[in-house]
Amino acid sequence: MSGKTVFDEIAGLFATYGGETYGEGVTIAEHSLQTAALARVEGADETLCLAALLHDVGHFLEERDDRFGYHKHDRSGGDWLAARFPPAVSEPVRLHVAAKRYLCAAEPGYFAVLSEASRHSLAKQGGPMSAGDAAAFAGRPHAAEAVRLRRWDDRGKVAGLEVPQLETYRATVARLAL
C-alpha cells in the first residue's frame, strides 16, 4: 500500500468524510468514536472495539443514496475491512445492519429505540427479519458480536459528548492490520 499504513488510510477517510452527517445529530466521525468508546467501556475485545470504530466506514467509500447515507454500507465496509483486518473485525461490521433487522424481529420494543434515520434506512434494508431468518441469523458466526456492536451503534449519537479521539486507536490498528 505504497508506504501508507492502514491507520493513515483510516485517518484520511475520517479527515475527508468524517465531518458529514447522515440524518443524526452528530457527524459520522463523532458517531464512530462514540460507538467505539462504548465498546471500550464494556470491556469488549480490541477486535470488536475496532469493528465499532469502523462499522460505518462504508459510508466513506460510496456515493450516498440520500441524506441518511449509503444503505449498502455494511457490505462495502465489510469488504474494505476484510482486506485489511481479521474476520473478528470485518464480519461484525458486515452483519451490523442485519443485526438491526434481527433485533427488530427478536426484541419487542427494540424498534422504539431506533433514531429516525435508522428507521428510515431499516425500510430500505429490508425491514424486520422474519422469525425464520432471525433464527438463522442468530446461529451465524459473528452474529453475537454484531448484535453487541449494534447496541453501541444505536447509543453512539449524543451531540457534544467527549470521547477518546481516533489517535488512541493507532496502536490497535497497527497490531491488528493484516
Ligand SMILES: [Fe+2]
Ligand atoms: Fe453507525
